[in-house]
Amino acid sequence: xxxxxxxxxxxxxxxxxxxxxxxxxxxxxxxxxxxxxxxxxxxxxxxxxxxxxxxxxxxxxxxxxxxxxxxxxxxxxxxxxxxxxxxxxxxxxxxxxxxxxxxxxxxxxxxxxxxxxxxxxxxxxxxx
Numbered sequence: 001x002x003x004x005x006x007x008x009x010x011x012x013x014x015x016x017x018x019x020x021x022x023x024x025x026x027x028x029x030x031x032x033x034x035x036x037x038x039x040x041x042x043x044x045x046x047x048x049x050x051x052x053x054x055x056x057x058x059x060x061x062x063x064x065x066x067x068x069x070x071x072x073x074x075x076x077x078x079x080x081x082x083x084x085x086x087x088x089x090x091x092x093x094x095x096x097x098x099x100x101x102x103x104x105x106x107x108x109x110x111x112x113x114x115x116x117x118x119x120x121x122x123x124x125x126x127x128x
Contacts, residue, residue: 007067022063029067029127033080033120034059035112049086049118053093056121064125073126074103080120084109090119 007022007029022031036045036052037059045055061071077098081090087107103123112120 005067007063022067024067024127027127028075029064029069029073029123029125031060031063031123031125033078033122034063035117035120044116047116049081049083049089050093052117052119053090053121054097056119057093057097060121060123064123067125067127069125069128071097071125072099073128074098074123075126076104076124077106078122079105079107080110080112081107082110082112082115082118086118 003025005024006020007024008020019032021034022029034056036055037043038045038055039059039062045051057071064070064073079090079094081087084107090107103125110120112118
């Protein structure tokens with residue numbers, strides 16, 4: 001029997017829409033797209049893509065750890081940028097925080113849920 005387990009933590013922003021922050025299934029953890037919301041304040045971490053990317057990765061880390069995994073176990077990420085001109089700023093933070101060997105990644109420009117959200121990242125990791 002295959003089991004699907006919802007992953008949640010108090011230090012990860014709870015989705016206000018009908019989805020789970022993370023799902024553990026068949027040896028993988030799948031995160032919903034994470035934005036730069038600071039769970040302590042409920043507000044975006046900052047007005048720039050660098051500070052938001054830093055918080056996004058912290059949120060992903062918390063979901064993965066709650067599911068018994070880590071950033072080291074990432075196999076795929078998808079980055080959505082509100083403005084592709086901010087790619088280098090996002091990429092500098094991503095390079096700093098995502099350990100090698102880095103996962104496969106796609107980066108696309110997209111209209112995000114609110115104009116103040118500059119970056120959203122979804123991730124897939126091995127469940128350990």
